[in-house]
Amino acid sequence: MYTLVAIAGLGILCLIAEIFNLRKAIVPITILGLLGSLVLNVADYGKTLSYFNNMIITDTFSVAFTSLFIILAIFLIALTPVVHKEHKAKISDFVAIKLFLLTGAIAMVTFGNLAMFFLGIEILSISLYVLAASEPKNLKSNEAGMKYFLMGAFASGIILFGIALIYGAIGSFDTGVIYGALLENNNVPGWFFIGIVMLTIGLLFKIAAVPFHFWAPDVYEGSPTLTTATMSTLTKVAAMASFFKLMTTLNRTVPGSYITIISIVAILSMTVGNIMALRQNSVKRMLAYSGISHAGFMLMVFFSPTFTAGTLFYYAAAYTLAGIASFAVVLFVCTNKENEDVYNFNGLGKTNPLMAGILTCSLLSMAGIPIFSGFFAKFFLFHQVFSSGHVAIVIVAIINSIISLGYYFKLIIAMYTKESTAEKQTVPFTYGAVALIALVLNIAMGLYPSFALELIFR
């Protein structure tokens, strides 16, 4: 709980710091602050606490995910000053918005009440609308912001309608009460379930699952790259975690048809995401589609939600760490470039072997090649889905893993076998450091998967 307050406070501090012309100190202070909140957060580990009439509940699940979000936010904020080095005045805004975004994300996993959940998701979304459209003179950014905003608002409406229906059926926003009511009484009104479905759809939109994914490639491409990084890492797993938490607490009476829908959506997401990614020129678009397919993979956790919290966390961590590392390289390569097309990466293996190596490893991790954590994530996931008896979907997932190699390797091939088009540049320290640390964490998780896997218990 204190984490949430601390981070929100940190955001405000940033804005105040701008007033006092402490621009240079903003990022270091924020990072220190975030590290502090990380400690605060970890201090709560292992306990189940509730605050403000159950508005906020912290358990191992929320602590684990909150820590992940904070770490991701540290990476993203660390990248901010380099990206915006030409608009120093904006730094405080960007940092503050990201901190608010983080607040929203944390609220999304620590909620004990649907009101908190709704606030969290809206804080997150609104911050993202701003970030997506944060280059007002760039039409692409405008378009991205507009698309994201319109569809996001639409989705918010749906989520809200769902919440209203649930409230109508049970008479409370408190997840504990809802859980209890469901336990006692199986005979809930029919619209309760519609409410769940509408909530589900709203969250499927947030994690960009097919057929609610259309915004993702366009918005990813149009947004400034750092925002894309935020969306594809922090936002995606926040929505996923929140989704998971909601479904495990609210959806006690899951009918078979709900699982069918999830599996259809999962299969569609994987397949459409992977197939569409094959022919993309823009790396950001490609990563957007890859993100869609990963969302599909992550949806598979719902087949046996009682056991898969750890797997989801592992998968989320693996995916986001790889994502952060790749986006750091993309940011580095595509600074001062018109677009993020693959040809910009030509010859990176020669001009900058370190960054090329990091990107390669991250892509391999996303593709699920041992010994990167992405492989273990997929393995644990397949293992659990297999135990729950859904063999067919595992086979589909595997075929998709094979297809996904096609586009990941397209980029790798470009880096190593094509002639460079650009001059050799020196790597700014932050890019290198962020990418390297993310990669090291990634590999460490691969070498010692038990730690992350067993972080969440009940």
Add this chain to the structure above:
Amino acid sequence: MENILQQIGIENYIYLSTLLFCIGIFGVLYRRNAIVMFMSVEIMLNAVNLLLVAFSTYHQDASGQVFVFFSMAVAAAEVAVGLAILVAVYRNLNNIDIDNLKNLKG
């Protein structure tokens, strides 16, 4: 209040707000003017607000009404951001027809 609700029946509130919600959806789908689309979204949100209030009364529970305040605040914040984006688009394109926003695709 209780009596009124019992007289009219909660179902009718649900139907009404669903209808409103659907009008909002159709507005979003049908219109191409960004401002009108915003307004349609607002209709959707307000339909929900109506529903929440109705349920709140139905359950004799104040939290539904509190929630409406949240949602109104959020909607206001949303629209603020949305309009800002709209202005940016207008500055670049000189109109706010969303059909002009088709550069990102594929």
Add this chain to the structure above:
Amino acid sequence: MDVSFVLIILLFGAAATFFVGDKWASKAALFFSTAAFAAAIYVTYLFNQGMGVDLTMNWIKAPRILINFQGDGLSLSMLLLTTALTPIIILASFKNSIPKARSFYALIMFMAFAMAGTFLSADGFVYYIFWELSLIPIYFIALIWGSGDAESRRKSVIKFFIYTFAGSIFMLIAFIYLYQRTGSFLNIHLYRAFLTPQEQFWIFLAFFLAYAIKIPIIPFHTWQANVYQKSPTAGTMLLSGIMLKMAIYSIIRWQLPIAPNPAAEYMYVLIGLCIAGVIYGSILALKQDDLKKLLAYSSLAHVGLIAAGAYTLTLDGLRGAFLQMIAHGFVVVGLFYAAEIIQRRYNTTEISQMGGIRIQTPKFTSMFMILVLASVALPSTFNFVGEFELLYSMAQTNIWFAVIGGTTIILGAFYMLRMFQQVMLGEQNAKLFADITFGEGFVFVIIIAVLLFFGLYPKPIVDFITPDLQKILLQINRFN
């Protein structure tokens, strides 16, 4: 000291090679690979003394995965093969000026590490990790240091990677399934799983996909020739000398003991497929214009025979497969080295541009000739020992297998001698062919010495592997 020591040397060697820089990379790689070989010999010695060389460590609790490296006759002999060939392969690249040498040699070392790990792992999951891990270095070696038109190289290399990956991931599913049944990935536990015939069928199929693509058995071989041709020779040697042995080793170590029923039931289909590969590869090798491609198809034929032997489920077949794996490993490395030496001087692998080399270089000719003869399994070479036992095992299954599979000794002689004639013999080539240097000759001499020694005295290897093969055979026959 346990077997992991060898792995550590290789891994450390890879890192050290990378960090000493381009100038010293090749020497460092040679040093560490030789050290690994020495360590492997020492471990084998310990094993023969009856000392335990296994390593067991807990790794992941749920699902329960152990890091378990097991040294027995089979895995140690393959470990020795790997570590013996690696310095040879590194030595064979010495004369080439390789750009970014440190990455190149580090990748070779890393690949050796991954392959050695594959041979040693007793835990199916760890085995799978090493199995996949070995794919990455060869992918980069072929991609970055390969020859030929860049676009088609990219195409064939990516095809190779996706194809082999696709095959192996089904193996992972098989392992996951087995884990559901037994609660363990350890091979000894998996052997004991009582699977219904239908379960065995699917497990067998999943394994088969992985192995058939890697070996390769037709019709899964299409990646092979192009990759062999386009890889740098060191890469080709790694692929053909060691990597495809991983698959045959795995058949014997994993596939057959875990799911013996389908192997027995579909024996004729399997052997038939393998033998079809023998004939197909041999015939294809008759009409190749590219030396490395020709050798690739010859390799296809040879490994087809090895796989056929393994699928006979007889002691002779398994042992023959093992012996022939080792023999083929050496001979194919030697042959590709010969191709490399020609390529160094003529800058081409087109057979039509060769010929008339013998006049200029008697030493090289003799060595190349011996390798060709070993490749066609002339008695008194190691390859004959293996091929004889393989064909004998097939004869026990059905005499026609031996007859049809045996045509390889005719067709093999046909294409190899034809190749030798076109490459080496005839009127003097207009282009100058410098005789081989001491270093180059040294590599050949080692290979030839191994081939001839074990050709005449294979008993040490036979005695070393037979007890463990019998254990495997016991597992294979446990349902009968």
Add this chain to the structure above:
Amino acid sequence: METNLALLLLLAPFAGFLLNIFFGKKLGKTVSGTLGTLTVAVSFAVTLFFFLQVNSTKVPVMVDLFEWLTMANFKVNFGFQLDQLSLLWLMFVTGIGTLIHVYSISYMHDDENMHKFFAYLNLFVFFMIILVMGSNLLIMFIGWEGVGLCSYLLIGFWYKNQDYNDAAKKAFIMNRIGDLGFLIGIFIIGYLFHSVDYNTISTAIATGAEVDMGWLSIAALCLFIGACGKSAQIPLYTWLPDAMAGPTPVSALIHAATMVTAGIFMITRMNFLFNLAPDVQNIIAIVGAITSLVAAAIGLVQNDIKKVLAYSTVSQLGLMFLALGLGAYEIAVFHVITHAFFKACLFLGSGSVIHALHGEQDMRNMGGLKKVMKITFITFLISTLAISGLPPFSGFFSKDEILMTAFHHNKALWIIASLASIMTAFYMFRLLYLTFYKSFRGTEEQKHHLHESPSLITFPLIILAALALVGGLISLPGSSWLNHYLAPVLAKPAVHHELDGTAYMLMGLAVVGALIGIGIAYTKYIKQALVPAQESEITGFAKVLYNKFYVDEIYTAIIVKPLYALAAFFRDVTEALFSSVIFGLGKAVNMLSNEGKTIQNGSIGFYLFAFVLGLCSIIVYIFLAK
């Protein structure tokens, strides 16, 4: 002691090989040649020692070195067996080997790679010794393939000429076809007897072990196929005439005297097995007879001096197989020995002629050499008479035994064999007349250089001619030393023909037949002084003969060409097909991806529409599913 001596016998030529291959060039031609010769001579000396020992003690010398191969149900030892049969073979292998080495010192003196020649020759002797000495079938197989290798190396000795290389390759591959048969035979025997040792198998058979007779016959047949390859029998004989591309000493040693008789050696070795397979014996006899006739017929019209001798060799080998098929192993062996003498002599003689004519091999360009090359002529004449089967030359005795055996078994075989003999007499004398009689038909240049060969060449000729003259003594009709000597290694007692009227009649007939052949040759080439026509002028059946019944062409058409066509088909069609299936999958997915791009059209309206559609369909589905 015996082990060491046996190893000396075996390894001396190998040492010669090593020395020559590594140091030959430095040692110089004469030293290299002498070294090569001496090592073989050492082997000969040791063989002689063993021969005398075994001849007196009658106890074979067995040497077991180490375990070589381990199969599931049998083991193969690296062991040697010096018994009557192997020693007999060793005698003439090393003996004639030594002579031919001596001959080669002079013959090959102008060749820049002489040391290699001797190295290969030594290696050949080494492998031949292994073949003969081995105590089991697999050791024999080492030698078997080893001599094939040396044959390959020596046929292609002048490797600059791709035609020669083709011939070498052909020899190796055709041998390999036979070798596959041999291998299969070994497999079956190993499977049946759990051993491939001669002694074990023969004991098993002698003690009446229960063996599947059907498989046994198949094994015998497979072994015979192996023998066919090595000993150039139908249908695998075509490599031998082509093998004449090698230097003449090679033809003499390998392709006449020793290597090609390996098939006979093997069948004699396994006589106990073949005795149990009468069907296979019949096949052997028929194949042998037909081979002898066909080869002799082709030999009638050939113009290349070495080709004639080559076909004659095939034909004579056919006769030996005929004898084998009839169960008369000792007679086959007898003919092997006499044939080794006179055929080696003939080849060396022809080599001497070729040497004198600087490589000319076409008999149409020879003639009248009688006067210039006296020694060559006389030795050649003796050998020709021997091969034609005229008494008292050695060939008469051995060939007559074969004919007599055939007569007693099957008259048709006897007629075929006799016909072949008559033809032999004809073409051999045709050869003799065309080469040595009348006047010289070559160029002036050649005529100018005509000379008798040096003594190193003539010396072996004289010895061989002497042996060809008196070789028949070892197995005179009635009292045969050879039959007696070989008795321990043969399962059945030797066929004994009474010297009755029939026998004398047959001898007479054989002599008359030979004289008829000689007579025809005499009328044609001496009386009418005909010279064989140019290729274009040959017509009718002669043309078919001249073109060797078009067998090579047929083989090319039905085996080699289709194989190449298949290879090209596989390469261009099936490989592309397999490949396109895989690439096709990738392409299909890529196409799908391209199509998918049109759906992602950038319109918010459409996106929202899809959103709502998804929403509605999910809700509808949920209700329907309920």
